Structure formats: C-alpha cells, structure tokens
Amino acid sequence: MADLLYKEVSSPILKIFYEVYNQLGYGFLEKVYQNAMYLELKAQGYKVEAQKQIKVYYKSQIVGEYFADLVIEDNIIVELKACECLINSHITQLLNYLRCTTIEVGLVLNFGENPEFKRLIYTNNRKTISRNQ
Numbered sequence: 001m002a003d004l005l006y007k008e009v010s011s012p013i014l015k016i017f018y019e020v021y022n023q024l025g026y027g028f029l030e031k032v033y034q035n036a037m038y039l040e041l042k043a044q045g046y047k048v049e050a051q052k053q054i055k056v057y058y059k060s061q062i063v064g065e066y067f068a069d070l071v072i073e074d075n076i077i078v079e080l081k082a083c084e085c086l087i088n089s090h091i092t093q094l095l096n097y098l099r100c101t102t103i104e105v106g107l108v109l110n111f112g113e114n115p116e117f118k119r120l121i122y123t124n125n126r127k128t129i130s131r132n133q
Contacts, residue, residue, distance in 0.1 A: 005121055005123075009075060013072060013076065013078065014109075014117060016044070017037065020036045028082060030081065035050075037070060037078070037109075041070070047074065048070055048071070048072050049071045051068070052067065053065055053066075054097055055100070056096075075103060076105045076106065077098060077105070077107070079093060079106065079108045079109070080109050080110075080111065081108060081111065082112065084112050084113065085116065086108060086116055091108060091118055094108050094120055098120060104123050105121055106119070106122070108120075
C-alpha cells in the first residue's frame with residue numbers, strides 16, 4: 001500500500017502542477033513556478049513551506065543542508081525543475097531529501113517543454129541515517 005501513501009494530497013498537487021503549467025507554459029526559471037505553485041496550494045488551503053531547510057547529518061553531526069522547494073502538509077516534498085527532461089540526478093536529489101527527513105513521499109515536477117513528474121516513496125522503516133524534519 002506504500003504506493004498510495006498520501007494520495008489524497010499528492011493527487012491535488014499534480015492537478016495544481018498541470019494548472020500552473022497550462023497557465024504559464026514553459027521557459028521560466030524554477031522560482032517562478034515555485035511561487036505560482038505556492039500561491040495556488042495556499043489558495044486551496046494546504047499548509048505549504050517554500051525553501052524548507054533540510055539538515056544532513058553524518059554520525060550525529062550536521063555536515064550540510066539542502067533547501068526543498070516546497071514541503072506540503074509536512075508529508076510531501078516537492079522538487080521543481082524547469083529543464084528539457086528529468087534525469088537520474090533529479091530523482092537522486094529528491095531521494096536524498098527523503099532519506100534525510102521523516103517525510104516519505106516526494107514529487108519531482110518538471111516544467112519543461114513537455115510537463116512530466118516522478119513520484120517517489122521512501123518509507124521511514126527503510127531509513128538508517130540520522131535525520132530531522
């Protein structure tokens with residue numbers, strides 16, 4: 001059932017993604033899409049945090065930090081791209097965000113010439129590194 005985890009939130013996020021894409025099209029910087037997604041998600045009543053800091057630990061010591069584009073309802077990390085197509089490093093980036101948090105669902109949304117997305121599940125029982133939310 002892990003593939004259905006937080007479907008009640010991720011499905012509306014994908015609808016908003018396509019709505020923003022259809023309104024703005026492609027060719028803008030990621031920040032423009034982030035702002036539009038943020039506004040639309042807030043307008044629809046979702047708890048949204050933009051540029052949420054994610055600390056990376058190694059042996060209980062902070063060794064770095066990431067900033068997730070959007071965190072929705074404390075349950076889904078959204079990483080936005082505006083590129084020709086998604087590549088493995090985009091997926092790996094999101095996977096690392098999930099590994100460093102207690103969040104289990106992630107979406108990579110690409111506002112390229114052809115819109116595309118990937119949905120990742122990384123359940124907490126699989127996580128072995130130190131993390132925070």
